[in-house]
Amino acid sequence: xxxxLILHINGNExxxxxxxxxRRLLDYLRHELSLMSVKEGCGEGDCxxxxxxxxxxxxxxxxxxxxxxxxxxxxxVEGLSDDHRQRFAQLCEQHGxxxxxxxxxxxxxxxAWLAEGGSETGxxxxxxxxxxxxxxxxxYQQLKKVIADLL
Amino acid sequence: xxxxxxxxxxxxxxxxxxxxPTHIDELIEHIKGGAKLLAGGTDLLLQARNQGQxxxxxxxxxxxxxxxxxxxxxxxxxxxxxxxGKLISNAAFRRAAPAIVDAAQLVxxxxxxxxxxxxxxxxxxxxxxxxxxxxxxxxxxxxxxxSHSLLLDDFLxxxxxxxxxxxxxxxxxxxxxxxxxxxxxxYRHTERKxxxxxxxxxxxxxxxxxxGCTIAAARIxxxxxxxxxxxxxxxxxxLVGQPLTKKSIANCATIAAEICNPISDFRASADYRRLxxxxxxxxxxxQIEKRVQLLP
Numbered sequence: 001x002x003x004x005l006i007l008h009i010n011g012n013e014x015x016x017x018x019x020x021x022x023r024r025l026l027d028y029l030r031h032e033l034s035l036m037s038v039k040e041g042c043g044e045g046d047c048x049x050x051x052x053x054x055x056x057x058x059x060x061x062x063x064x065x066x067x068x069x070x071x072x073x074x075x076x077v078e079g080l081s082d083d084h085r086q087r088f089a090q091l092c093e094q095h096g097x098x099x100x101x102x103x104x105x106x107x108x109x110x111x112a113w114l115a116e117g118g119s120e121t122g123x124x125x126x127x128x129x130x131x132x133x134x135x136x137x138x139x140y141q142q143l144k145k146v147i148a149d150l151l
Numbered sequence: 152x153x154x155x156x157x158x159x160x161x162x163x164x165x166x167x168x169x170x171x172p173t174h175i176d177e178l179i180e181h182i183k184g185g186a187k188l189l190a191g192g193t194d195l196l197l198q199a200r201n202q203g204q205x206x207x208x209x210x211x212x213x214x215x216x217x218x219x220x221x222x223x224x225x226x227x228x229x230x231x232x233x234x235x236g237k238l239i240s241n242a243a244f245r246r247a248a249p250a251i252v253d254a255a256q257l258v259x260x261x262x263x264x265x266x267x268x269x270x271x272x273x274x275x276x277x278x279x280x281x282x283x284x285x286x287x288x289x290x291x292x293x294x295x296x297x298s299h300s301l302l303l304d305d306f307l308x309x310x311x312x313x314x315x316x317x318x319x320x321x322x323x324x325x326x327x328x329x330x331x332x333x334x335x336x337x338y339r340h341t342e343r344k345x346x347x348x349x350x351x352x353x354x355x356x357x358x359x360x361x362x363g364c365t366i367a368a369a370r371i372x373x374x375x376x377x378x379x380x381x382x383x384x385x386x387x388x389x390l391v392g393q394p395l396t397k398k399s400i401a402n403c404a405t406i407a408a409e410i411c412n413p414i415s416d417f418r419a420s421a422d423y424r425r426l427x428x429x430x431x432x433x434x435x436x437x438q439i440e441k442r443v444q445l446l447p
């Protein structure tokens with residue numbers, strides 16, 4: 001019934017095949033577009049490993065159906081500027097801000113959002129804003145330093 | 152279509168049939184046909200994944216009237232498509248309904264708040280739903296497609312159960328913004344700082360006389376201490392006509408703790424929840440007093 005659904009992913013136009021209208025954005029990004037930065041952790045919106053920016057705002061791609069994203073802009077780690085990714089990686093190295101690396105994509109996306117001035121009220125602390133990103137290794141204190149240096 | 156689309160099934164999420172109605176009438180046809188209304192989807196997609204139902208979803212993103220978010224004469228209208236993030240980021244709404252914004256900011260995480268809607272939180276009708284006590288103190292009324300408006304207090308019936316008739320849908324909620332000399336606040340107790348459900352919660356709205364200290368009117372609502380979020384009328388009335396004192400606050404907190412109806416579960420015992428209500432009522436009133444000092 002809907003003929004053509006266009007998604008803007010990392011700056012490129014993608015026509016979403018019918019079969020993906022009722023499936024998760026997460027799976028489309030990973031399995032159709034091979035954007036492997038997008039991780040599935042809990043699949044329930046708790047862990048934030050699948051965070052992408054939709055029209056500039058962080059969302060969980062495990063809780064989004066492809067079919068609701070017509071004409072929206074979606075950014076994954078692959079779509080961030082080299083400059084931001086390198087700075088984030090260097091700061092992670094400097095502070096020990098990653099261990100197994102599974103949560104890193106989600107934190108990278110949140111760091112990009114925060115670096116662009118992301119906030120809900122204009123004055124939230126970044127601690128609170130990162131509550132939706134879980135790290136099982138527990139490098140939170142180091143990541144706090146990474147984010148603080150970045151901003 | 153890539154061949155992998157039909158072979159890769161990383162989760163149990165069933166293939167969902169998605170509709171894009173552009174009018175309310177069209178949406179209702181889909182609902183009659185067995186589809187569920189999809190707004191934010193943060194609960195619904197988990198249901199689909201965990202229970203295999205629903206399989207048909209009608210997304211409201213293309214229905215313009217569902218995205219109404221406006222104020223008229225201190226009355227705010229929030230459409231079914233409005234996310235919690237939109238409420239929080241609206242400065243005028245933050246001034247008009249601080250308790251609701253307090254509550255919205257405690258739901259899930261930034262990511263979830265950008266997706267989940269206020270009306271979704273209402274429809275879930277969880278006893279611990281954060282926005283519900285806050286909406287109650289802001290005199291929320293819900294509007295359904297069958298065009299009658301219903302007090303939120305009457306809409307919430309039991310855990311997960313609302314007065315919404317089969318085939319009917321929720322269109323919007325209207326709520327009363329603060330007037331001069333009024334302030335509201337919501338607070339909850341949780342085991343963790345985020346991504347947790349309230350063990351007990353309290354929302355209060357106080358109206359002050361022109362002297363700035365005598366209470367002219369009060370509304371108090373309690374969460375997670377009964378089958379639904381509930382108004383604590385006697386507790387609110389006990390504050391009216393006098394200034395806030397340690398004694399009046401303690402008395403109010405005692406009444407609230409007495410009239411609530413908590414259960415014991417893995418989060419907390421009923422007795423502990425009553426104690427929490429007593430403490431939270433005092434905390435929320437203290438917070439209101441602080442906010443009053445910031446009023447222009």
